[in-house]
Amino acid sequence: MNATTYTARAHTNIALIKYWGKKDEELILPMNNSLSLTLDRFYTETSVTFDEQLKDDLFLLDGSRENGNKVSKFLDIVRKKAEINIKAKVISQNHVPSTAGLASSASAYAALALAASKAAGLSLDKKELSRLARRGSGSACRSIYGGLVEWQKGTDDQTSFAYPLEMPNNFEITMVALVVNADYKKISSRAGMKRVVETSPYYPAWVQTAAKDLKNIKQAIVERDFETFGEIAEENAMKMHALNMSAHPHFNYLEPNSIKAMQIVEKLRLEGVSCYYTLDAGPNVKVICLKRDVKVIAGTLSDSFGQEKVLVAGPGPAAHLI
Amino acid sequence: MNATTYTARAHTNIALIKYWGKKDEELILPMNNSLSLTLDRFYTETSVTFDEQLKDDLFLLDGSRENGNKVSKFLDIVRKKAEINIKAKVISQNHVPSTAGLASSASAYAALALAASKAAGLSLDKKELSRLARRGSGSACRSIYGGLVEWQKGTDDQTSFAYPLEMPNNFEITMVALVVNADYKKISSRAGMKRVVETSPYYPAWVQTAAKDLKNIKQAIVERDFETFGEIAEENAMKMHALNMSAHPHFNYLEPNSIKAMQIVEKLRLEGVSCYYTLDAGPNVKVICLKRDVKVIAGTLSDSFGQEKVLVAGPGPAAHLI
Structure with a gap:
């Protein structure tokens, strides 16, 4: 497998009907459907490279090496799907004004889901990407889509994912x-x-x-x-x-x-x-x-x-x- | 009937288990039992005189004439109990630092219940006083007692009243x-x-x-x-x-x-x-x-x-x- 790097950008979202409570902690299945607006101004860019030379996963956030336990656990899901056993380098940059306190795990895991799945050789459709992003952080499943988005709580890993809602004309x-x-x-x-x-x-x-x-x-x-x-x-x-x-x-x-x-x-x-x-x-x-x-x-x-x-x-x- | 004046003092109370919601708006029956502490520092003093010379009830609060509709409605309950049909003069003074925002209808109606019932010739025991005060303002039924007080919600006018709880020694x-x-x-x-x-x-x-x-x-x-x-x-x-x-x-x-x-x-x-x-x-x-x-x-x-x-x-x- 070639050590190709993929870079994805995903935007944060603000929930208008809140996600607050899980019925499954491991799969991140929510107790209720939620609805959000993806925002143009705040986003995360993440590059992922699976590289056989690596002994461990490596995670750089905004230029600093971070404890990547959660990221590695997420990459394990991707590796299992792709049936590979290769460590990865993840470089992530939050594009949120540094004092904003608006950084979000939603944009982070949406970008990681897209970049990591591509880098692992997978071609996931949006529904599958949404399901994957959900495993990192629940609200990340909504950041796979733009505009108004609903997260259907579902009953299991297969049925819990987000989809876009039509944004009416002149509803600015x-x-x-x-x-x-x-x-x-x-x-x-x-x-x-x-x-x-x-x-x-x-x-x-x-x-x-x-x-x-x-x-x-x-x-x-x-x-x-x-x-x-x-x-x-x-x-x-x-x-x-x-x-x-x-x-x-x-x-x-x-x-x-x-x-x-x-x-x-x-x-x-x-x-x-x-x-x-x-x-x-x-x-x-x-x-x-x-x-x-x-x-x-x-x-x-x-x-x-x-x-x-x-x-x-x-x-x-x-x-x-x- | 002699136009005798009675003056009563009642203290405010602070609820530790809150009274929040009525099941009967007219009788002021609460949805749940509550518990309060009567406070030494803040109180209301109220004088009541039933006087056959009066054409209407007269209500002076802290020296100013007030719209006394609520007070008159309360006095009607007292008059009915006492089987009299005489108007009254009510003079009430709140002893709460003027900027405190801690004035309370609890001390007001507890003092009024005691002074008005006496002035009307009634001799109510504390349970009956508590029931009467409740008709003016729910939490007033607790201010009939000192220290820790429970208001039993009851199911009707007869059974909804407060009683004191024992204050343990050295529980300051x-x-x-x-x-x-x-x-x-x-x-x-x-x-x-x-x-x-x-x-x-x-x-x-x-x-x-x-x-x-x-x-x-x-x-x-x-x-x-x-x-x-x-x-x-x-x-x-x-x-x-x-x-x-x-x-x-x-x-x-x-x-x-x-x-x-x-x-x-x-x-x-x-x-x-x-x-x-x-x-x-x-x-x-x-x-x-x-x-x-x-x-x-x-x-x-x-x-x-x-x-x-x-x-x-x-x-x-x-x-x-x-």
């Missing part, structure tokens, strides 16, 4: 991200959602309400009803953060400035600007809006937090080789 | 209150809990988890296990605030400085100080601790927020005539 969704804290999370999303599934008395109701939210937001997309779309996304995010507050021990990703930003968004909304917030497993606030309102929203947040903390992103493309 | 619970915002609430507790009962998908699980929390905190009181006591109170409060975030439309009493204070308490705890927070239907943070730790907790909060924002209260007495 944009995201204004506020970087509240670029530090590492107090509790990883993996550990946080595990604790919630195991201890929150509200969790069974979450699974039901997320299914309802998903159905309704898809209807809002079809109807190009941005207000309903945004309202469902905001409420779904709050219900996810409510789960964390109800866990044992309880935890909370919201920082003082997260609340301040949420209040600013609510005030803008009262003033007639269509904007809604969502937060993932961290304190950064992502404002969902239409392209026409980006300027006023980014300006208002910049006034309070500084321009360098405010980043704008639109819908991004599918993972691709470069 | 104290509260350090941080005034985050003295303004009126964005959404009243009455409206907030109603919305939660009607719309939160998590509400049925709350009712169950509150019952479990109550059982466990009572056991911790008997065992004088302050750490378990505080932990249950804090988690119960977070589960109550999580309900608000899951309502439709969602709402949140937490302000940026609430989160900041909660983080300070968590940090103190990591440093070995036994302290736990709770928040009612507002942004003010109440820290539950032992008397021995008041100085370090009040000092740390004062450093961040200013001494005038920090108030200390211990267990308070039952409602009484003065």
Whole structure:
């Protein structure tokens, strides 16, 4: 086998109906379907070379050698599929402003899935790529596609994968991200959602309400009803953060400035600007809006937090080789 | 009937297992049992005179004439019990530092129940007083008693009342209150809990988890296990605030400085100080601790927020005539 290098680029995504809780830790099967928007501004580029000269897998992230246990475990899945037994060199670069705290395992494992499968000689279709990326990080299965994407929870490894949803014409969704804290999370999303599934008395109701939210937001997309779309996304995010507050021990990703930003968004909304917030497993606030309102929203947040903390992103493309 | 004036004093209470949701709006029957600590520092004094010369009920609060519709409705219950048809003058004074935002309908209706029932010629025992106070504001039924108090939800007007729990020796619970915002609430507790009962998908699980929390905190009181006591109170409060975030439309009493204070308490705890927070239907943070730790907790909060924002209260007495 030739030691050919393949390089892939995959974009991060922001969940509008959240993935929060696994029913299978090993296969990464989620408890509920989720829905996301792939973003143009933030992405990971990853090169993979399987090389018989290597004694061990080698993983360089943003120029530094990293502990690659998780990456090696992922490569094992690829090697098994390709029926090879060769170590690989993985070079990965996150293209996210260094202080953004928006780096994501979603873009990382989507890029790795595409580059590694190609380098291993596999030709996976998108569904298979999505299933593979899922094994690295659940939300990575959504970053295989661009635009609006749904992750079907499925019942096993075969049936749990993402697929794209049609983006309506003139539905110019944009995201204004506020970087509240670029530090590492107090509790990883993996550990946080595990604790919630195991201890929150509200969790069974979450699974039901997320299914309802998903159905309704898809209807809002079809109807190009941005207000309903945004309202469902905001409420779904709050219900996810409510789960964390109800866990044992309880935890909370919201920082003082997260609340301040949420209040600013609510005030803008009262003033007639269509904007809604969502937060993932961290304190950064992502404002969902239409392209026409980006300027006023980014300006208002910049006034309070500084321009360098405010980043704008639109819908991004599918993972691709470069 | 002589126009005799009776004056009663009743103290506010802070719920450690929250009352959040009614099963009967008119009778104010709660969905779950709750548990509170009556506080020595904050109280209401209320004088009531039934006077045949009056054409209408008259209500003076802190020296100003107030719209007394709610008070008159409450007096109607007293008049019906006493079988009289005389208007009353009610003069009420809140003894809460004016910027505290800690004034409460609990102390108000407990004092009114005691003063009005006496002035109307009734001799109610404490259980009957508690039932009467409940009709004005649910949590007022707890302020009839001092120290630790449980409100038994009951199934009807007769069976829904509070009673005192034994306070163990050397269990010196104290509260350090941080005034985050003295303004009126964005959404009243009455409206907030109603919305939660009607719309939160998590509400049925709350009712169950509150019952479990109550059982466990009572056991911790008997065992004088302050750490378990505080932990249950804090988690119960977070589960109550999580309900608000899951309502439709969602709402949140937490302000940026609430989160900041909660983080300070968590940090103190990591440093070995036994302290736990709770928040009612507002942004003010109440820290539950032992008397021995008041100085370090009040000092740390004062450093961040200013001494005038920090108030200390211990267990308070039952409602009484003065």
